[in-house]
Amino acid sequence: MDIFLQQLANGLTIGSMFALVALGYTMVYGVMKLINFAHGDMVAASAFVGLTIYTQVMGQATSLLAVIVIFLLTALTMACVGVILERLAYRPLRNAPRLSAVVSALGASLVIQNGIMLVWGPRMRIFPELVPQVYWDFNGVVISMIQVIILVLSLVLMLALYLFVEKTRVGAAVRAASIDQDAARLMGINVNSIIALIFIIGSSLGAVGGLFIGLYYRGITFNMGWQYGLYAFIAAILGGIGNIPGAMIGGMLLGLFNAFIAGYVSSTWADAFTFILLILILIVRPTGILGERVAEKV
Amino acid sequence: MKRTLRNILLTLCAISLMAGLSWAETLKVGVQAPITGSYANEGQGIENGVRLLAAQVNAKGGVLGQQIEVIACDDQGTAMAAAICAKDLVNKGVKMVIGSYTSTCAEAAQKTYFNAGVLQTSDGTADSLTEKGYWTFLRNSFPNSAEAEFAAEYLVNVKKYQRIVVISDFSTYADGLANATEAAIKAKGGNVVSRDKIKADSQNFTPVLTNIKSKNPDAIFFAGYYSDGGQLRAQQVALGIKADFYGGDANDNPDFVKLAGSAAQGAFIINVPEPAALPTPIAKNFIADYQTKYGEMPPSIWGLMNIDGMRAIIHAYEQNGNFDNKKAVEYLQNMSAPLEGITGSIAFAKDGNRIGGAYVVKRIQADGSYANEYVQ
Incomplete structure (x- = not known):
């Protein structure tokens, strides 16, 4: 039972990181019907940006306030990068065939990845210990402070995003743009602004995810974005791509699935099982867990 | 017009001649190391060390009158890139290859160097590296x-x-x-x-x-x-x-x-003991030069092990008075006294393994430095 609960805690921690990153994929897909392959690399970049802000801007301060400022500045920087990315790589291809935009996304992924390598170098960089190493032992189940922070902050951010999209006027505009861009435009919605907003939100959430990766695992490499991007992408599909609560549920489920497979079967097989799960989902329920079955117009 | 064409052709001829001459006059040393990727820290340490040793040897007149030219190839710590590196370095005409850091990469490249008669010296510690009977492989560390x-x-x-x-x-x-x-x-x-x-x-x-x-x-x-x-x-x-x-x-x-x-x-x-604890003057001097040139300590003992492998091969060339790789290996396996190295004495067994080696257990202290817990 101890092992089960411990794996549950592990799974929820990595699951919430997957979910934060998956939101970026799913929101962009929801509105633009584009898989933003550069998103994983944006997440990696945010870990490096956070590290630079810590060393250069904050003068290596480790107070709670400093950590909050690092999160805010990183999210702000990555939001700007996200908007620029959309302007340069995706907007010119808005009316081009879908494949062109996907190729552009893959290109942007490589540009960002190699950009990180040029700026920060190919070596693994080590993230500072910004969260004190505090652990609580509940009858053999050990939970660390960083795990609690990751889980709580992720849930708060996801709840906030859910309320924003479901309950506000701008949120309604986002939903409208995801259903039909032309109709939304006729209703007086500035679709370009909505898309920019999507990239701001997605990139900021990805930035928080990237900082969590840095804080939790400590070692960051320029090419780690691919790995996390792929997991988040699978999480988004699992929950139903384009669906915001779906990405949250997909991320959590994928994290738990991974932890339990690694714990009870073999960590070697965790990746293989993840992809088998993806294939099964695509066969049994192609629209994902929460995805709606859209009737094909004939 | 004709004259321009003639001039261009002449220039090309001159360039190729010069290139040919310089090709004949340098000793090409390949570096196969993970210069990027997860082990980049170590890979760059190997490349830096080789370039430093090459500069030092060149300043003293080179090896048998030939200047050393270093050609580096990044194997990224992956077997696939290592195999490509091996072919590339062989095509570029290297006499010896230093590296790689990981056994996996050294192993993936081994056969290519063996077929080409290119000497390879690696710190890879996997036992399998010396079990294939490739005479071209010299392990500069100690086996697993x-x-x-x-x-x-x-x-x-x-x-x-x-x-x-x-x-x-x-x-x-x-x-x-x-x-x-x-x-x-x-x-x-x-x-x-x-x-x-x-x-x-x-x-x-x-x-x-x-x-x-x-x-x-x-x-x-x-x-x-x-x-x-x-x-x-x-x-x-x-x-x-x-x-x-x-x-x-x-x-x-x-x-x-x-x-x-x-x-x-x-x-x-x-x-084995870390670089800073190496007692000999030759080690102290090399590490001091390394720090002067790159502004940091060598990342670990592994880069220095590779440098020792390179020094041993150069030593063999000089003692034999030629660049015959087969004779160089024979010399290294039959030295009357081991060569003094940065990481201790260097001598090779018939299977290409380095002889000797003592281990220590190091405890990491609160400030991150090592304290010797147990010395063999």
């Missing part, structure tokens, strides 16, 4: 079997641990070292409660560690690389596993301490 024997003796008979866990990744080096250590522990009557494998670079080792925790071990031996070892140690402490942590030789890198953070304290690393 020696370290496994030492580690097992220390864990079982010195510290008397009762419940030992052995972990590795899937690389040639780590798996080989872990298997050899497990076998040696069992041969000494020790108790291995679990033999686990992790995927290198996957970062999340908590699921595996959670299972290990339920086996209640008193010692964990990790045969893998520092980039995973530091995280493994941090996650071990985070899970409240009280066992003593022992990292194999590839954990001996400053990044291990940085990755593990405050959890690094109290972890042990088993390796």
Whole structure:
């Protein structure tokens, strides 16, 4: 039972990181019907940006306030990068065939990845210990402070995003743009602004995810974005791509699935099982867990 | 118009002649190392060291009158890139190759160098590297079997641990070292409660560690690389596993301490003595020159081991008075007295293994520095 609960805690921690990153994929897909392959690399970049802000801007301060400022500045920087990315790589291809935009996304992924390598170098960089190493032992189940922070902050951010999209006027505009861009435009919605907003939100959430990766695992490499991007992408599909609560549920489920497979079967097989799960989902329920079955117009 | 064309052709001829002449006059030394990727720290250390030694030899007039030209190839720590590097370096006409850092990459490139008669000297410690009978391969470190024997003796008979866990990744080096250590522990009557494998670079080792925790071990031996070892140690402490942590030789890198953070304290690393502890003047001078040129210490002992391999081959060329690789190897295997090296005396056995080697157990202190816990 101890092992089960411990794996549950592990799974929820990595699951919430997957979910934060998956939101970026799913929101962009929801509105633009584009898989933003550069998103994983944006997440990696945010870990490096956070590290630079810590060393250069904050003068290596480790107070709670400093950590909050690092999160805010990183999210702000990555939001700007996200908007620029959309302007340069995706907007010119808005009316081009879908494949062109996907190729552009893959290109942007490589540009960002190699950009990180040029700026920060190919070596693994080590993230500072910004969260004190505090652990609580509940009858053999050990939970660390960083795990609690990751889980709580992720849930708060996801709840906030859910309320924003479901309950506000701008949120309604986002939903409208995801259903039909032309109709939304006729209703007086500035679709370009909505898309920019999507990239701001997605990139900021990805930035928080990237900082969590840095804080939790400590070692960051320029090419780690691919790995996390792929997991988040699978999480988004699992929950139903384009669906915001779906990405949250997909991320959590994928994290738990991974932890339990690694714990009870073999960590070697965790990746293989993840992809088998993806294939099964695509066969049994192609629209994902929460995805709606859209009737094909004939 | 005709004149311009003639001039261009003449220039091209001149350039190719000059290139041809310079080609004939340099000793080409290849570096095959993970200059990017997870082991970039070590790979860059090897490249920097080779370039420094080459500059020093060139300043003294080169080898038998030939200047050394260094050609580096990045194998990224992957077998696929290593195989490409090997072909590329052979095509560029190198006489010897220094590297690679990982056994996997050294192994993937071995046959290409053997077929081309190019000498290869690597710090790869996997036993399999010298078991293929390639005369071109010279190991400048000491094989896994020696370290496994030492580690097992220390864990079982010195510290008397009762419940030992052995972990590795899937690389040639780590798996080989872990298997050899497990076998040696069992041969000494020790108790291995679990033999686990992790995927290198996957970062999340908590699921595996959670299972290990339920086996209640008193010692964990990790045969893998520092980039995973530091995280493994941090996650071990985070899970409240009280066992003593022992990292194999590839954990001996400053990044291990940085990755593990405050959890690094109290972890042990088993390796040959570190660069700063090398006593000889030749080692002190080289490390001082390295610091002057690059502004940092060599990342670990491994780069220096590779430099010693390169020095040995150059020494053999000079003693033989020619660049015959076959004769150079024969010379190195039949030296009357070992060559004095940066990392201790250098001599090679008939199978290409370096002879000798003593291990130490180092404890990581609160400030991240090492303290010798046990010296062989």
